[in-house]
Each structure stands twice: as C-alpha cells, then as structure tokens.
Amino acid sequence: MSQDTDNRLFEQRRVEKVVEEINDKEEKLYVRSAGLKESVVELRKTFWDDVTVNVDEPDDIIETQESIKQQAALLSEKERFHGKISEELQTLQRLRNTPYFGRIDFIEDPGTEKDSIYIGIASLMDHAEEDFLVYDWRAPISSLYYDYSPGPAHYQTLDSTISGEITLKRQFIIKQGIIEGMFDTGVTIGDELLQQALGNNASTTMKNIVATIQKEQNKIIRNERSKLLIVQGVAGSGKTSAALQRIAYLMYRHREELHADNVVLFSPNPLFSSYISNVLPELGETNVRQMTFLDYLSKGIGDKLTIESPFEQMEYVLTQKESEHYPIRMKSMDYLSTLDFKQLIDSYTTALIENGIEFKPIKFRGRTLIAKEQIHAYFYSLDKEIAIPNKMEMVSKWLQQELSKYQQQELAEDWVMEQIELLDKEDYMRAYHRAEEQMQSSTVQDEEKILRRYMVRRFFQPLKKRVEQLAFVNILATYQQLFTEWNPKELPNDWQDIRAQIATDLAQKFLTWENATPYLYFKGRLLGDSADRSVRQLIIDEAQDYSAFQFAYIKHLFPYTRMTLLGDVNQAIYTHVSKENPLIPAEHEESHERITLTKSYRSTKQIVDFTTYFAPGDEPIEPFNREGGKPELINLRNESEWTTTLLTCVEEQLEKGNETVALVCKTLEESEQIYHLLQDKLAIHLVNEETYTFEKGVLVLPIYLAKGIEFDAVIIPDASSAHYCSESEKSLFYTACTRAMHALIMISKDEPNLFIKAVPEALYNVKS
Numbered sequence: 001m002s003q004d005t006d007n008r009l010f011e012q013r014r015v016e017k018v019v020e021e022i023n024d025k026e027e028k029l030y031v032r033s034a035g036l037k038e039s040v041v042e043l044r045k046t047f048w049d050d051v052t053v054n055v056d057e058p059d060d061i062i063e064t065q066e067s068i069k070q071q072a073a074l075l076s077e078k079e080r081f082h083g084k085i086s087e088e089l090q091t092l093q094r095l096r097n098t099p100y101f102g103r104i105d106f107i108e109d110p111g112t113e114k115d116s117i118y119i120g121i122a123s124l125m126d127h128a129e130e131d132f133l134v135y136d137w138r139a140p141i142s143s144l145y146y147d148y149s150p151g152p153a154h155y156q157t158l159d160s161t162i163s164g165e166i167t168l169k170r171q172f173i174i175k176q177g178i179i180e181g182m183f184d185t186g187v188t189i190g191d192e193l194l195q196q197a198l199g200n201n202a203s204t205t206m207k208n209i210v211a212t213i214q215k216e217q218n219k220i221i222r223n224e225r226s227k228l229l230i231v232q233g234v235a236g237s238g239k240t241s242a243a244l245q246r247i248a249y250l251m252y253r254h255r256e257e258l259h260a261d262n263v264v265l266f267s268p269n270p271l272f273s274s275y276i277s278n279v280l281p282e283l284g285e286t287n288v289r290q291m292t293f294l295d296y297l298s299k300g301i302g303d304k305l306t307i308e309s310p311f312e313q314m315e316y317v318l319t320q321k322e323s324e325h326y327p328i329r330m331k332s333m334d335y336l337s338t339l340d341f342k343q344l345i346d347s348y349t350t351a352l353i354e355n356g357i358e359f360k361p362i363k364f365r366g367r368t369l370i371a372k373e374q375i376h377a378y379f380y381s382l383d384k385e386i387a388i389p390n391k392m393e394m395v396s397k398w399l400q401q402e403l404s405k406y407q408q409q410e411l412a413e414d415w416v417m418e419q420i421e422l423l424d425k426e427d428y429m430r431a432y433h434r435a436e437e438q439m440q441s442s443t444v445q446d447e448e449k450i451l452r453r454y455m456v457r458r459f460f461q462p463l464k465k466r467v468e469q470l471a472f473v474n475i476l477a478t479y480q481q482l483f484t485e486w487n488p489k490e491l492p493n494d495w496q497d498i499r500a501q502i503a504t505d506l507a508q509k510f511l512t513w514e515n516a517t518p519y520l521y522f523k524g525r526l527l528g529d530s531a532d533r534s535v536r537q538l539i540i541d542e543a544q545d546y547s548a549f550q551f552a553y554i555k556h557l558f559p560y561t562r563m564t565l566l567g568d569v570n571q572a573i574y575t576h577v578s579k580e581n582p583l584i585p586a587e588h589e590e591s592h593e594r595i596t597l598t599k600s601y602r603s604t605k606q607i608v609d610f611t612t613y614f615a616p617g618d619e620p621i622e623p624f625n626r627e628g629g630k631p632e633l634i635n636l637r638n639e640s641e642w643t644t645t646l647l648t649c650v651e652e653q654l655e656k657g658n659e660t661v662a663l664v665c666k667t668l669e670e671s672e673q674i675y676h677l678l679q680d681k682l683a684i685h686l687v688n689e690e691t692y693t694f695e696k697g698v699l700v701l702p703i704y705l706a707k708g709i710e711f712d713a714v715i716i717p718d719a720s721s722a723h724y725c726s727e728s729e730k731s732l733f734y735t736a737c738t739r740a741m742h743a744l745i746m747i748s749k750d751e752p753n754l755f756i757k758a759v760p761e762a763l764y765n766v767k768s
C-alpha cells in the first residue's frame with residue numbers, strides 16, 4: 001500500500017470515529033433534551049400547584065409574589081437549558097456531515113511532541129471531555145491553519161505567543177462522513193479546495209468560506225485591535241465574506257458580552273440582505289441586526305415626509321439628464337454630501353440659539369391652548385448657554401404643566417359629559433370600574449366627577465405624549481428656513497439655485513436622498529440624537545457609496561462603536577459620493593487601520609483580466625487562477641436582431657449549465673423594457689427595489705441592485721458607446737461586469753463603449 005493510501009485510510013477511519021462520537025453525544029443529548037422537555041411541559045402545567053397564593057395581608061402578598069418569582073425562575077432556567085441543548089444538537093448535526101475541513105500538525109517550541117489539530121466549524125471534545133477531536137475554526141490555535149504553510153509558525157493566545165513548527169497541513173473535502181478529497185498543502189490554503197469552491201455554480205444565497213479563508217482575509221476576520229478598520233478590496237476579493245466571518249469570529253471570541261443585538265450591519269439593498277442571511281446561521285450564529293441605511297434614516301425621519309431612496313436618486317441621475325433642473329440637482333447632490341454642508345447646518349444651529357426655531361401650537365379639540373408664539377417666547381427666555389436639546393426638554397416639562405392646568409379647567413365642560421354618554425358599553429364599564437377603584441382610594445366620592453376626570457385624562461394623554469416626544473418643535477419649517485430665509489456668511493457656489501430647488505422639495509414634504517441624512521442630523525441637533533448605545537460593532541458594506549456627510553453622521557451616532565468599513569473605490573457608482581472618498585478618513589480624524597485586498601476570487605481569470613483594464617482606480621488587481629472562456633462582445637449588424645440575440649445568449653448560457661443568468665442593465669427603466677420584451681418568450685424575473693429574494697434562473701436587474709451579488713453568467717444587454725457614454729459611467733460598467741463568475745457577454749448595438757475599446761482585443765472574443 002502506498003503512503004497516500006495509508007494516509008487516506010487512516011484519515012477515513014478517524015472521520016468514522018469522530019462521527020461515532022458525534023452520534024453518541026447526539027443520542028445522549030436527545031435523552032436529556034426529551035427529559036427536560038417533559039419536565040418543562042410538566043412544570044408549565046403544574047406551575048400554580050407549587051405556588052402559595054395568599055393575598056389576605058400585605059405580608060402574604062409579598063410572600064405570594066416571591067413564590068411566583070421562584071417558580072418562574074425555575075421554569076426559565078429549565079427552558080434556557082433546553083434551548084442550549086437544542087443548539088448543541090444543531091451543531092452536532094452540522095458536524096456529522098462535515099466534521100472538519102483541515103488538519104495541522106504542530107510541534108510547540110521547545111519540544112518534539114506533535115499535536116494534530118483538526119479544524120471544523122465548531123469544537124468537539126472526546127467522550128471524556130478531555131481532548132479536542134475538532135477545534136473551532138475561531139480558536140486561537142486554528143489561526144495557524146490560515147496564516148502559515150508548513151514551517152515555523154506562531155499564534156497568539158489571550159496572554160502569550162506560542163511558537164513552534166507546522167509539520168503538516170492537510171485539507172479535506174468530507175461529505176456525509178466520507179472523505180471525497182484530501183490535499184497536503186504548501187504555500188497557500190490549497191488552491192484545489194478553493195478551485196472547487198469557486199468553480200461551483202453561483203448560489204442564490206451566499207456560502208461561508210471558513211474552509212478556505214485566505215491569509216489576507218484572516219487578518220480582517222481576526223482583527224481585534226482596531227476601533228476603525230477600513231478594508232479596500234477589489235471586486236470579488238471576499239470583503240462581504242470576510243465581514244460575515246468576522247462577525248462570527250467576534251461573537252465567538254466575546255461570547256459573554258457581544259450578542260447578535262449588539263452588532264449592526266448596513267447593507268446596500270434588501271436583496272443583498274437576504275442573499276447573505278444564511279452565512280451566520282450556517283456557522284451556528286444568530287443573524288445580527290441588518291438594515292439598509294435608508295431603513296435607518298426612514299425610522300428616524302418618520303412617515304410624515306417622503307424620502308427618495310438611493311436607487312431612485314440613481315435612476316434620476318441616469319435617466320433625467322435632459323431635465324431642466326438636472327444641472328442644479330447634480331450640484332446640490334454634490335454639496336449636500338459634503339462636510340461643508342454639515343458645517344453650514346452647524347452654523348445655522350448656532351444662529352438658532354438667538355432666534356428662528358419654529359414651533360407648532362398645542363391644539364385641543366380644534367382650539368389653540370398654547371400658541372406657537374408662547375412656546376417660542378418661553379424657549380427663548382431660557383438661558384442661552386443651555387444646549388438646545390436640553391432646553392427642548394425644559395419646554396416639554398413646562399408644556400406638560402400647562403396642559404395639566406388646562407386639563408383641570410376642562411373638567412366642568414359640557415363636552416366631557418357628552419363624551420361619557422358616547423362611550424360604548426365596554427368602555428363605559430371600564431371607566432366605571434376605574435371610577436369605583438378610585439373612589440375607594442380617593443377623597444372625591446362623586447362618581448360623575450371621577451368619570452369626568454377619567455374622560456378628560458383620556459383626551460389629554462395623547463397630547464401629553466406628543467409633547468413628551470417634542471412634537472411641538474416644527475423641524476421641517478425650521479429646516480426650510482435654512483434654504484429660504486437664512487443667509488450664511490460664506491455662500492456656497494450656486495447657493496441661490498440650490499436652495500430654491502431644495503425649498504420647493506421641502507414645501508412638498510419631500511426629501512431627496514442627499515438631503516435625508518442632513519435633515520436627520522439637523523433634527524438631532526435640535527431634539528437630541530437617539531444614539532443606539534447598545535451597538536458595539538458596526539459593519540458597513542459597500543462603504544464607498546456613503547458620502548462624507550453620511551459617514552460623519554454615522555460616526556456621530558455611534559461614538560463608542562467599533563467600526564469595520566468595507567468597500568471598493570472602483571465600484572463607487574454614486575459619483576457625487578466618490579469626490580470625497582469616504583474610505584479614507586480625513587487626516588484630522590481618529591486613527592484607523594487599513595487592509596487592502598487585491599486578489600479577486602469571484603470571476604474567472606479571463607473576466608478579471610478583461611475588467612481590470614477599465615477598473616476606475618489604480619488599485620492593483622490580481623486574478624485567482626481559475627480558467628474560463630474569454631468575455632464575449634457581440635456586435636449587432638442591425639438593431640432589429642437585438643431581441644433574438646438576447647434570447648439566444650440566454651439560452652446558450654442555460655445550456656452550458658449556468659444556473660443564474662443575469663441581464664444586468666444600467667437602469668431600472670432599461671430593465672423593465674427588457675423584461676416586457678422577453679417575458680412572453682422565456683421565464684424571466686424582474687428585480688426591483690422591492691425584491692427581497694431571488695431564485696435561480698434568468699433575472700433582469702439594474703446594476704445598483706446587483707451590488708454585492710454574483711451570477712454564473714452576466715449579459716450586458718446594451719454595452720454600446722451611446723449607452724455608456726461618459727467617464728463617470730465607468731464604475732457602473734465595471735460593477736456590472738464584475739458580477740460574473742463564469743461567463744460575461746456584452747451586446748453592442750453600434751460602437752462598443754470606450755471602456756471595452758480600451759481593452760486589448762486579445763482579451764475578448766468578438767462576434768457579429
């Protein structure tokens with residue numbers, strides 16, 4: 001028998017032993033779980049049997065409460081324990097299929113004793129609970145696997161550095177407990193395994209990469225020292241993957257204090273959110289709080305104003321070039337994204353200390369109780385040194401007191417009795433019982449009076465609540481004045497035009513995307529920010545799409561949060577944003593660490609070589625060595641051939657075994673046109689802002705919704721120069737092409753665009 005066969009046999013036997021151990025453990029856990037379940041059910045049924053209920057005397061009541069508390073604590077402890085066992089069972093089930101994916105043999109200095117470390121998605125101990133059969137990929141020792149090839153190596157534990165030598169590094173492909181592949185590796189974590197992983201068809205949900213994390217990616221995943229970690233990574237370099245494995249790593253390392261609720265992930269669009277939603281559960285972790293920045297802003301702004309989404313803004317930029325207001329809107333987009341505008345808001349807020357805040361009158365049953373002028377006068381009578389939000393709280397307290405006085409005055413009014421009579425039976429009884437209860441504890445013994453009190457309180461409560469929420473401040477009107485009446489000392493360029501356009505939008509209660517963050521920032525300056533202090537880790541994917549203003553606002557909102565920003569300057573499709581590259585914090589800002597990923601894993605070498613030619617930035621791009629066909633450019637002889645060509649391309653790709661074929665368009669408008677053109681001819685799905693999941697098959701979608709996602713084959717339906725005509729559209733075209741894993745086809749109705757023309761002809765095939 002050869003050494004290889006020997007090794008294979010040895011390893012297969014070990015897998016079987018581990019699987020046996022898993023089965024054993026599983027069985028034992030099932031027994032415990034069933035017993036616990038029974039006892040939980042029993043305890044729920046008999047909950048009250050063991051509780052001594054006695055409410056005769058105050059002391060008895062306290063004793064009863066204690067008894068209930070004890071019983072509830074017992075129940076929740078058992079439930080918690082049961083939950084823990086279920087989690088352990090799930091982990092075992094995951095391990096049974098693939099108990100591990102890697103092995104390293106390590107000899108610690110000084111010494112000769114070799115330890116074989118097997119690495120999988122979770123730890124597993126032997127039945128004596130003494131030795132690790134499998135180490136969690138996040139354990140300190142497992143970093144050896146990702147960071148080193150055989151030879152000298154070291155890893156960091158909580159308090160020391162352990163050095164030694166790796167004598168063997170082995171990878172496994174294990175499915176259903178059978179070793180399907182086994183490779184002893186040299187320099188990097190096996191190309192074979194990575195080749196296999198990347199050669200598969202695109203999936204509609206993202207997969208974890210723990211078996212093949214690369215050294216550079218591991219630096220991102222295990223970075224714990226940086227408060228602000230910035231990752232610039234070329235398209236397909238594994239930024240999103242690294243971000244997700246990083247979350248899983250941090251949750252493992254800080255199990256006690258970091259829970260899913262303490263981690264927020266800002267993602268580019270809802271489709272992307274669902275695309276990545278499987279990764280953490282696959283790794284045995286709960287999904288963290290995931291939202292788009294639009295979701296976040298909408299929550300803060302409320303539903304009284306309509307907010308343009310970033311996608312609508314993008315659609316405007318790309319389709320409304322001929323509109324009369326376009327040039328000014330573009331300028332306003334630029335300006336509102338800058339820190340200069342943030343400063344302008346700050347200056348305006350300072351001016352408001354003297355005068356200018358607008359208030360809303362407090363009205364009750366159509367009558368003004370407190371005029372806005374009165375509120376204004378009260379606010380401006382307060383000490384100027386006190387911060388505006390604190391003064392708002394003082395005004396709120398004063399208003400509450402004033403309202404209580406009015407509440408008193410209303411008691412005798414006729415409407416109160418009318419309202420009591422209008423109560424339906426149920427409400428009346430409730431009111432009546434309340435009245436009865438109060439009569440027992442009150443000196444007032446008059447039932448009508450008590451009913452009246454009840455009724456007036458019921459009417460005043462919502463009003464008081466709104467006062468407590470500071471709804472008496474007219475944020476919109478005050479913000480509007482910034483554009484209508486206030487004259488800043490230093491006028492920004494084109495301010496007159498910009499402000500007129502914004503004032504018109506605001507008059508219609510409409511916030512453009514570029515104005516949404518400034519508005520919410522301004523609101524916070526007046527009312528105070530409701531910073532979410534529970535957030536410990538904030539991860540921003542596609543960070544290149546955040547403007548300087550947006551980024552500053554996020555930092556302002558989460559001052560104590562550790563942040564990871566991941567992005568690619570090449571994919572900065574929101575052109576106004578890229579002017580001030582938010583991936584590079586300004587010099588005066590806090591320190592940060594920057595990691596650059598240059599290797600692209602998603603696309604074949606041929607696609608990466610092709611797209612690198614028109615990547616907008618100067619970042620080096622290195623393809624992972626996976627072969628495929630050259631990108632294809634189809635030059636139409638006649639535009640009438642377009643529909644048939646599209647159909648043929650799609651069919652060809654499906655026949656080649658590509659399961660997700662995406663027609664990636666510049667705009668939603670274009671996507672809709674194509675969808676209508678093809679929907680009767682093939683099964684095709686249109687993806688729009690409201691699409692939350694996608695199926696395998698043929699999709700048509702705009703580039704900005706394809707962000708972060710990948711497809712087996714990408715077809716660019718119109719890659720002609722008339723369609724992608726300006727330099728500013730380079731990032732769009734680059735982003736579209738880099739969504740392709742295995743095949744890229746571009747159709748041109750006339751001249752191909754200038755980006756394609758920049759690529760040497762040897763790098764793509766031309767068909768006509």
Ligand SMILES: Nc1ncnc2c1ncn2[C@@H]1O[C@H](COP(=O)(O)OP(=O)(O)OP(=O)(O)O)[C@@H](O)[C@H]1O
Pocket residue numbers: 194197198207209212213214217233234235236237238239240241242568601602707708709710738
């Ligand atoms: N170490 C790895 N092992 C296996 N697959 C990997 C690895 N790194 C990246 N990939 C794969 O490469 C593809 C791209 O990864 P990912 O989407 O994380 O990159 P990205 O940098 O966020 O891309 P983009 O910015 O272009 O959206 C995915 O299919 C991912 O699974």
